Amino acid sequence: MPEPFAFRPIATDGPARTGEIATAHGIVRTPAFMPVGTQGAIKGVHHDDVRESGADIILGNTYHLMLRPGAERVAALGGLHAFMRWPLPILTDSGGYQVMSLSALRKVAEEGVTFRSHIDGAMVELSPERAIEVQILLGSDIAMQLDECVALPAERAEIERAMQLSLRWAERCKRAFERAAPGRALFGIVQGGDDQSLREASLRALTDIGFDGYAIGGLAVGETAEVMLKVVGETAPALPAAKPRYLMGVGTPSDILQAVARGIDMFDCVLPTRNGRHGLAFTRFGPINIKNAQHADDARPLDPESRCPAARDFSRAYLHHLFKAGEALGGTLLSIVNLYYYQDLMAGARAAIANGHFADYAAQTREQWTAKRDLTL
Amino acid sequence: MPEPFAFRPIATDGPARTGEIATAHGIVRTPAFMPVGTQGAIKGVHHDDVRESGADIILGNTYHLMLRPGAERVAALGGLHAFMRWPLPILTDSGGYQVMSLSALRKVAEEGVTFRSHIDGAMVELSPERAIEVQILLGSDIAMQLDECVALPAERAEIERAMQLSLRWAERCKRAFERAAPGRALFGIVQGGDDQSLREASLRALTDIGFDGYAIGGLAVGETAEVMLKVVGETAPALPAAKPRYLMGVGTPSDILQAVARGIDMFDCVLPTRNGRHGLAFTRFGPINIKNAQHADDARPLDPESRCPAARDFSRAYLHHLFKAGEALGGTLLSIVNLYYYQDLMAGARAAIANGHFADYAAQTREQWTAKRDLTL
Numbered sequence: 237m238p239e240p241f242a243f244r245p246i247a248t249d250g251p252a253r254t255g256e257i258a259t260a261h262g263i264v265r266t267p268a269f270m271p272v273g274t275q276g277a278i279k280g281v282h283h284d285d286v287r288e289s290g291a292d293i294i295l296g297n298t299y300h301l302m303l304r305p306g307a308e309r310v311a312a313l314g315g316l317h318a319f320m321r322w323p324l325p326i327l328t329d330s331g332g333y334q335v336m337s338l339s340a341l342r343k344v345a346e347e348g349v350t351f352r353s354h355i356d357g358a359m360v361e362l363s364p365e366r367a368i369e370v371q372i373l374l375g376s377d378i379a380m381q382l383d384e385c386v387a388l389p390a391e392r393a394e395i396e397r398a399m400q401l402s403l404r405w406a407e408r409c410k411r412a413f414e415r416a417a418p419g420r421a422l423f424g425i426v427q428g429g430d431d432q433s434l435r436e437a438s439l440r441a442l443t444d445i446g447f448d449g450y451a452i453g454g455l456a457v458g459e460t461a462e463v464m465l466k467v468v469g470e471t472a473p474a475l476p477a478a479k480p481r482y483l484m485g486v487g488t489p490s491d492i493l494q495a496v497a498r499g500i501d502m503f504d505c506v507l508p509t510r511n512g513r514h515g516l517a518f519t520r521f522g523p524i525n526i527k528n529a530q531h532a533d534d535a536r537p538l539d540p541e542s543r544c545p546a547a548r549d550f551s552r553a554y555l556h557h558l559f560k561a562g563e564a565l566g567g568t569l570l571s572i573v574n575l576y577y578y579q580d581l582m583a584g585a586r587a588a589i590a591n592g593h594f595a596d597y598a599a600q601t602r603e604q605w606t607a608k609r610d611l612t613l
Numbered sequence: 614m615p616e617p618f619a620f621r622p623i624a625t626d627g628p629a630r631t632g633e634i635a636t637a638h639g640i641v642r643t644p645a646f647m648p649v650g651t652q653g654a655i656k657g658v659h660h661d662d663v664r665e666s667g668a669d670i671i672l673g674n675t676y677h678l679m680l681r682p683g684a685e686r687v688a689a690l691g692g693l694h695a696f697m698r699w700p701l702p703i704l705t706d707s708g709g710y711q712v713m714s715l716s717a718l719r720k721v722a723e724e725g726v727t728f729r730s731h732i733d734g735a736m737v738e739l740s741p742e743r744a745i746e747v748q749i750l751l752g753s754d755i756a757m758q759l760d761e762c763v764a765l766p767a768e769r770a771e772i773e774r775a776m777q778l779s780l781r782w783a784e785r786c787k788r789a790f791e792r793a794a795p796g797r798a799l800f801g802i803v804q805g806g807d808d809q810s811l812r813e814a815s816l817r818a819l820t821d822i823g824f825d826g827y828a829i830g831g832l833a834v835g836e837t838a839e840v841m842l843k844v845v846g847e848t849a850p851a852l853p854a855a856k857p858r859y860l861m862g863v864g865t866p867s868d869i870l871q872a873v874a875r876g877i878d879m880f881d882c883v884l885p886t887r888n889g890r891h892g893l894a895f896t897r898f899g900p901i902n903i904k905n906a907q908h909a910d911d912a913r914p915l916d917p918e919s920r921c922p923a924a925r926d927f928s929r930a931y932l933h934h935l936f937k938a939g940e941a942l943g944g945t946l947l948s949i950v951n952l953y954y955y956q957d958l959m960a961g962a963r964a965a966i967a968n969g970h971f972a973d974y975a976a977q978t979r980e981q982w983t984a985k986r987d988l989t990l
Binding site for chain 2: 276279280281282314319320535554556557561564565
């Protein structure tokens with residue numbers, strides 16, 4: 237019998253929290269960063285490297301997987317864990333966000349959303365019930381409700397309409413999910429754009445329905461970092477303290493530190509791998525664009541003290557060469573460097589919160605990014 | 614003091630031989646397959662995986678590395694071993710072959726070849742002396758003479774002209790190489806196209822000059838496999854038995870087995886990685902095109918008994934999905950599968966020769982490729 241889903245807070249430091257989420261596939265230490273495995277793979281990176289980076293959990297995209305290879309096919313092959321050979325926890329989104337961002341033709345109705353597949357042009361229906369069914373077929377440890385996400389800036393009426401629709405979908409998702417296997421969790425998603433009264437209405441209605449965790453959605457969709465952090469700072473404290481809080485699609489290391497300070501427990505973002513593929517390495521000393529000519533003769537590694545072999549063992553000159561020569565290994569190595577960096581950032585945050593020094597940790601981390609100490613390594 | 618270059622034959626089985634090549638960076642077990650690290654990387658594959666596949670030695674391309682990042686730069690960064698972080702032996706070609714195949718504008722003269730770089734359009738000179746200087750700067754364990762390689766079919770007069778020029782370049786390479794560090798080796802290259810009298814003249818002149826090993830060049834350049842094996846079968850036995858014999862740019866597993874049967878000790882080819890990137894896996898049961906629809910629901914691995922984790926642990930359905938979804942991880946995993954396959958093929962050949970059963974090994978290996986036993990795995 238798999239262990240049921242549970243969140244165990246360990247320590248708080250102001251609004252910042254550290255804890256553990258128990259799932260049927262293992263423990264997730266929070267604050268947690270989830271690498272994004274869009275199509276059943278973390279782009280360009282072998283699963284073994286993702287595990288060794290310290291990731292406790294990854295995110296899978298329902299939209300992509302339902303279209304290809306198909307949720308029923310993945311289920312027949314043993315579920316997403318077996319299909320990918322990723323034995324640790326998996327969170328799946330509901331598909332709603334990608335329907336809005338990737339499908340050129342879509343129609344949102346009370347029943348659900350109908351969209352044209354970006355792969356073969358077929359018309360596909362995604363209702364709250366189907367979103368849950370797909371996530372159960374995939375076998376995710378944490379499923380997300382279907383929601384409608386509005387790009388910012390937007391009119392208040394439009395934000396409110398989408399938020400209210402998302403609430404009705406949240407109820408239907410909850411009902412559909414009650415058939416699910418034990419040990420799995422369903423999260424609700426707070427919507428409401430940059431309007432705090434709408435955020436509060438969404439939050440109250442969701443907690444009335446009752447979920448295993450709560451996400452803040454509809455951010456990192458065009459608004460400034462200031463607006464994003466303002467919404468997080470006003471919303472997170474109002475979420476139930478006994479449940480995990482997940483800020484969807486965020487973000488930069490700086491965004492993450494500031495959201496942790498406001499009480500967020502979980503994050504996902506494509507930045508470590510996307511930036512890695514484009515030659516940007518996250519390091520203790522701030523980001524390094526390895527394609528810059530200054531690195532061509534630099535025998536130093538990215539960080540001799542890194543836990544990551546790729547950051548420690550290869551020279552900047554070699555990494556620079558791989559990008560200049562168009563060798564895919566360059567993108568792979570920098571993606572690995574960045575995945576380690578993000579996990580080390582989270583591990584540092586967890587330890588600092590446990591010791592009551594999170595503000596110092598965040599300040600020192602930020603100071604190091606800009607201290608240019610890198611130049612005298 | 615690095616160990617000087619030496620070839621130690623261990624056993625013969627008819628013309629087939631097994632032995633060891635000692636270099637300053639370690640032992641190469643022969644017959645050996647050298648993965649191709651064109652631009653300082655085995656395309657799409659981490660060095661650790663190349664090592665774990667069982668490769669004792671890799672090949673680096675002088676043409677590519679002299680243009681980018683530049684031989685002097687690699688030397689300043691500690692040589693190609695340190696630059697790539699590949700601690701085992703490296704063989705470098707002379708650049709001649711790529712000048713012919715990649716440069717749109719080139720002029721061959723007695724002094725050397727002048728060509729337009731395919732990267733930035735600069736005019737570059739490559740003389741026998743410069744080819745040796747570059748390879749010494751790269752720090753390769755085995756350097757190759759500069760030669761002129763003619764695509765087949767070609768007129769006898771043209772083949773003879775290029776062969777004679779290559780001989781004069783061979784002498785100049787030998788003289789330039791005598792300044793080189795101890796422990797390094799220089800190989801001559803037998804040319805002469807598909808004309809055996811020219812091959813014999815080339816071979817006699819090269820052995821008169823005296824090299825640490827001998828390559829058969831100018832094959833796998835357009836001729837049929839029959840012609841290639843005929844030239845190998847007539848040339849290899851005439852090469853000095855006490856020196857390694859290297860068949861350049863070959864080839865398929867079948868070509869390799871047949872060339873080993875004719876006395877060849879060393880091979881290089883881009884097939885394992887190029888085919889891997891294109892979805893073709895080499896297996897004990899013959900090649901598998903993983904992109905074919907028949908694999909979409911196949912939960913079986915490529916080969917449950919493989920030494921290669923990627924061949925053993927991932928389902929065909931998952932590998933198929935990665936290719937269909939355009940995930941680069943698919944090409945990486947199949948490249949690794951193929952590198953292991955080639956190394957296991959060579960390990961099997963070495964063991965079979967040592968036991969005096971090479972003909973049986975080759976026959977059984979070929980039989981298994983076509984027996985379709987795969988279908989009942």
